[in-house]
Amino acid sequence: MGSAIADVAARAGVSKATASRALSGKGYVATATRQRVVDAAKEIGFVASPNAASLVTGRTKNIGVVIPFISHWFFGAILEGIEEALLGRGYDMTLYNLRPGSVDRDRVFDFFLARKRFDGVIAIGVEPTAEEAGRLLRLGIPMISIGAPVAGIRSLTIDDVRAARLATEHLLGLGHRNIMHIGGVITGDDDQTVNGQRLTGYRQAMVAAGLGGEMRAAQAVMSVPGGYDAGTHALSDPTLRPTAVFAACDEVAIGVMIAARRIGIRVPDDLSVIGIDGHDYAEMFSLTTIEQKPRLQGQSAVTDLLEAVSGEPAAVEVVEMPARLVVRASTAPARIRADAV
Incomplete structure (x- = not known):
């Protein structure tokens, strides 16, 4: 069983924050110190996790995705694009299937998205209200919409x-x-x-x-x-x-x-x-x-969202995607x- 990151830090003779930076690759750590931490982790069987990295970065490496249908081809193709782009960047995805008229809508926006730890949220065809989007933005959670434009947040859509x-x-x-x-x-x-x-x-x-x-x-x-x-x-x-x-x-x-x-x-x-x-x-x-290109829309949403997560928020605007x-x-x-x- 893997040991806690505190054990790795103690074995390497560094702080928990330094150990977390060394294992996550986020932030500066001297080469010799990083190698000492990596060696200590191997010796005690520690496997770095996103949670360990979040001690330093404040990020969870997890994106919340809200979608009305999973079985429809268009939405499934967007999900494929999102998943491919997130995996390529070392992120996880938590999916909420929020069908039209769902009684769980308030619960998803009030509790799960707002109180669980996500670095950002992608809403696909759900068209959050200005109030719902505002709740997340007030919490500092970046948000991107795919589908009809949503006031106050960056939206990717065809005309x-x-x-x-x-x-x-x-x-x-x-x-x-x-x-x-x-x-x-x-x-x-x-x-x-x-x-x-x-x-x-x-x-x-x-x-x-x-x-x-x-x-x-x-x-x-x-x-x-x-x-x-x-x-x-x-x-x-x-x-x-x-x-x-x-x-x-x-x-x-x-x-x-x-x-x-x-x-x-x-x-x-x-x-x-x-x-x-x-x-x-x-x-x-x-x-x-x-x-149109739904997979491209999913990939583009991830790129824009992760730029916002990294502190480079994109302009709040409607981005027109190609259609022919x-x-x-x-x-x-x-x-x-x-x-x-």
Whole structure:
């Protein structure tokens, strides 16, 4: 069993603080002294831990991550980027799965994040309120948000309004006029969440094309089954069937494509479908999408956060991450329906 760092310090003839600096690599220690401490640790079987290092640095080498979904591809890809970047820098990660409407939300922000020892917090798609973010910032805990911008903290996000406009304009450019948007749950016209901003972008593009009166939108669970259910409902009636669907994420888009094929609707001959994300399966489904880089977002969040942890706080601003249109075979020019001639 490893001994306490006090035993290492005593054996090496140094203070506990010096022993901790020597073993953690943080702070100056003379080369000879460092070697003496390392030798003492080996002799008694001591293994340095983040807790030992924190005696000197005041850091825990642990980052708290709050996320609404683990099973959704987009969030999982961000986590992969965060985990890779943290491990490469010798940090641990503590994950809190905070689903929308969770009764544990107050407990996470009031107790776990505020009272447990974290060097920083990354919130992914949780969109903490100004009050929640303020609690952590008042405690001196650096925080980064990935997703919709959050007032008062650094936020990494794509321009969701512009991405949605780009997706809708791609369909308009192919001659489609009967375009339906299938997105996530929103709370009202002034909803500033990712779902709300993507609906706003769709509306802006339709209005700019003179099709404000033709807008149709439906809400869905942001998943393949959610897209399948919404797609089945939207496509079942031939008299109301759109010629194109802009889905707010690739998983919904894939679900819509599966529903269309089950009904006997050909993609893209009878129905064009576009999504947002750049899902790993987008190529397999030949899905046209607005591609973003969630793993890069996770890695960038870690870089920015650890700069703040080290005493170099980044500016409080919205950092726009890259997104681009990738055209594949799920979208095609609109066909003129026989009953419209």
